[in-house]
Amino acid sequence: MRRGAFATRIGAIATAVGSAVGLGNIWRFPYEAGTNGGGAFLMIYLFFIAIVGIPLLCAEFAMGRDSRANAVKTFASLTGRKSMGAVGVMGIVASVLILSFYSVVAGWTIEYTIISFSRGFKSTDVETLHSLFNSSIASPAKSLFFTWLFLLINYFALARGVRKGIESLSNLLMPVLFLILIVFCVNSLMLPDAGRGLRFLFAVDFSQVSVTTVLSAMGQAFFSLSIGLGCMLTYGSYFKDSTIIPRTAVSIASLDTLVAILSGIIIFPAVFSFGMSPTAGPTLVFETLPAIFGAMAGGRILAPLFFILLFIASLTSTISMSEISISFCTEQFGWSRKKASAAVIGLSMALGGLCALSFGPLANFKICSLTVFNLFDFASSNVLLPLGGVCASLIAGWAYPRSRLAAQLSLTGNKLFSVIRFLLRYIIPLCILLIFINSL
Ligand code: PHE
Numbered sequence: 001m002r003r004g005a006f007a008t009r010i011g012a013i014a015t016a017v018g019s020a021v022g023l024g025n026i027w028r029f030p031y032e033a034g035t036n037g038g039g040a041f042l043m044i045y046l047f048f049i050a051i052v053g054i055p056l057l058c059a060e061f062a063m064g065r066d067s068r069a070n071a072v073k074t075f076a077s078l079t080g081r082k083s084m085g086a087v088g089v090m091g092i093v094a095s096v097l098i099l100s101f102y103s104v105v106a107g108w109t110i111e112y113t114i115i116s117f118s119r120g121f122k123s124t125d126v127e128t129l130h131s132l133f134n135s136s137i138a139s140p141a142k143s144l145f146f147t148w149l150f151l152l153i154n155y156f157a158l159a160r161g162v163r164k165g166i167e168s169l170s171n172l173l174m175p176v177l178f179l180i181l182i183v184f185c186v187n188s189l190m191l192p193d194a195g196r197g198l199r200f201l202f203a204v205d206f207s208q209v210s211v212t213t214v215l216s217a218m219g220q221a222f223f224s225l226s227i228g229l230g231c232m233l234t235y236g237s238y239f240k241d242s243t244i245i246p247r248t249a250v251s252i253a254s255l256d257t258l259v260a261i262l263s264g265i266i267i268f269p270a271v272f273s274f275g276m277s278p279t280a281g282p283t284l285v286f287e288t289l290p291a292i293f294g295a296m297a298g299g300r301i302l303a304p305l306f307f308i309l310l311f312i313a314s315l316t317s318t319i320s321m322s323e324i325s326i327s328f329c330t331e332q333f334g335w336s337r338k339k340a341s342a343a344v345i346g347l348s349m350a351l352g353g354l355c356a357l358s359f360g361p362l363a364n365f366k367i368c369s370l371t372v373f374n375l376f377d378f379a380s381s382n383v384l385l386p387l388g389g390v391c392a393s394l395i396a397g398w399a400y401p402r403s404r405l406a407a408q409l410s411l412t413g414n415k416l417f418s419v420i421r422f423l424l425r426y427i428i429p430l431c432i433l434l435i436f437i438n439s440l
Helices: 012-020 023-035 039-067 071-079 082-117 126-137 140-159 163-189 194-202 211-225 231-236 245-273 281-295 299-333 337-357 372-399 402-408 415-439
Strands: none
Touching: 012 163, 012 231, 012 245, 012 299, 023 039, 023 082, 023 211, 023 245, 023 281, 023 299, 039 071, 039 194, 039 211, 039 231, 039 245, 039 372, 039 402, 039 415, 071 082, 071 231, 071 299, 071 372, 082 126, 082 140, 082 281, 082 299, 082 337, 082 372, 126 140, 126 281, 140 163, 140 299, 140 337, 163 194, 163 245, 163 281, 163 299, 194 245, 211 245, 211 372, 211 415, 231 299, 245 281, 281 299, 281 372, 299 337, 337 372, 372 415, 402 415
């Protein structure tokens, strides 16, 4: 079977971690927390990880392992209705949108890797860092070049079968990334205004909370755990029968959240110490990190290492999102892997090009007052993923036979199962729909 080549079963859990941990933790979490008031955002985010994220992760893994098929087929077969495959198709659309804007940011990591190897980061001056970012990112030629370069690397990984190699490499290197993050944390905690940064990240001030904060925290939880689009369902289809799904889901969610919080502890003390603004948006991390490296003993050596590891972490995430469409095209239309990869990457290059130009020539081209980059980010994370989550939750709670779900979760006869099923049937769909209605 062609899909058998996609991942070794032994490495399935590690690859699921590879999908979850990426730019979502290190780049997106700090910028979302920064624009949404810090501590309160973090609290709401943790709530969504626990109440919505972990049960949905369990449900996606369970349905995937049970059907051993792609998301479109799984939803259609579990509900007995072909039309329900549309939920899987919505996930495919979301994955292409995410791949398009994600590749722009991954392109920035390639460029910063090169800079950190060549001249390095020396300045901690806000203006200098701002112009460094602008001269690279806002320059249309460079931005397009690095976005497309990243997508082409994806193409080779996906079409040429080196994917497994990249994933093994990633499994080997992620603990190193983790160690480096710890070193950066210690360094940030010693900065002069570290206390202000920590208060911003951890002190909860609910007076700052709006519907947008809640919507963004929910979107971030979906994005970071790679749920709501059939990605984890696909990975679940490669799990061994002996894998204990709830334990796996809790481990993945904990590790993923830990990396996000570490990233917050690195970024916010620096933001306040170097006189930057936490509300900078998508550029936040790329303007703060160079300042950290510029001021840090050993920064000259750790910076390139960090950016390479971040690049690899991004690659394992984009491979996982591309795979949703590729496995669909190969299984549904009988396309070769090469043809499917070319189609998915080609489309993402066109859309990613528009996202890349959003920081330069297309900065004023706005739809619903959002640039193309921000629109793709918002529409996928805050709309399509939660909507996919509602559907997956309802299918797992209502259409999927109780006994089969319990057996997949190894929770037959256990009280915890009733809690998870109750969350899937009522709480998760209602909670998401209420937030949607409120934000309209
Ligand atoms: N979770 C990944 C990250 O944090 C992004 C991602 C989203 C991957 C959706 C796959 C699907 O970087």
